[in-house]
Amino acid sequence: MHSIVAKPLTADAFAPFGSVIQQAGAPHFPINAGSTERYHRLAVTQACQAEGEDNSAQTIISLFAGQPFDLPVTIELMERHPLGTQAFMPIDGHDWLIVVAATDSEPQPDDLYAFFATGEQGVNYARGVWHHPLLALNTVSRFVVVDREGAGNNLHECRLSEAVLVQGE
Numbered sequence: 001m002h003s004i005v006a007k008p009l010t011a012d013a014f015a016p017f018g019s020v021i022q023q024a025g026a027p028h029f030p031i032n033a034g035s036t037e038r039y040h041r042l043a044v045t046q047a048c049q050a051e052g053e054d055n056s057a058q059t060i061i062s063l064f065a066g067q068p069f070d071l072p073v074t075i076e077l078m079e080r081h082p083l084g085t086q087a088f089m090p091i092d093g094h095d096w097l098i099v100v101a102a103t104d105s106e107p108q109p110d111d112l113y114a115f116f117a118t119g120e121q122g123v124n125y126a127r128g129v130w131h132h133p134l135l136a137l138n139t140v141s142r143f144v145v146v147d148r149e150g151a152g153n154n155l156h157e158c159r160l161s162e163a164v165l166v167q168g169e
Contacts, residue, residue, distance in 0.1 A: 001074075003165045006097060006114035009121050017100040017113075017129045019043050021089055021122035043124035043146075047084045050152020057083065057150030064088075064143045066096070066136030075099055075164040078107050078130045079157045084148025088134065089122030094141040098123060099166060101130035106158040114166045130158075 007013065011020045019042075026039045047059045078101055090096060098115040101107030107130045117123065122143075125131050134143065148154055 001165050002109035002162050003167060004112055004114050005167055005169055006116045007169070009098060009115040009117040009123070013113075014098075014100075014115060014123065016102060017123075017131070018085065018126040019124045021087065021124060022120055024120070043085075043087055043122075045085045045087060045124065045146050046127055047148040047150065048127070050083055050150070050154075057148055057152070059084070059146060060149045062145045062147070064134060064145050066134040066141050066143060068136050068139050068141070069097070070138070071097075072165045072167045073097060073135060075112065075132055075166055076160055077157060078112075078132055078160065079155060080128055080130045081125070081147065081154050082128045082156060083150075083152050083154040085124050085127050085146075086131075086148075087122060087124040087146040089144045090117075090119050091142050091144055093119035094139055095119055095137050096141060097135040097137055097166065099132035099135065099164075100125070103130065104128070106130075107160065109160055109162045109164045112164055116168070
């Protein structure tokens, strides 16, 4: 079985796959007569129209409750969304695991990268980036999810040719 080690999530390491969403280091300024601090433009989302479709695509906000996984985690399936970005932001403060692939074609085990995200970090997967479905760690975790709803096939899935074991450092 192929094996990879998850690394801490940083904006630089994750840049090929999308953006990291976090308060730390983000531009911010007071609003509402100083009663609120706005952390501005943490991510940019996309909801593209499918070729030949009307303007029905929308950006939607959902709540996901991810069932917990224990390390090591066996990865066998990857997915991507070619018509829009997909953002995940934890709301319970629990750490979680991210697995992505650095390829435009169906991923192979050597294409995978894994990141540990803190409960204060979210991600916005760039359009078309292969990633594993939500991987909460240790406990049920809730996430605000921003993604696309509309006509067209916005979900591609593939099974890996060989399972990949993701381990901690």
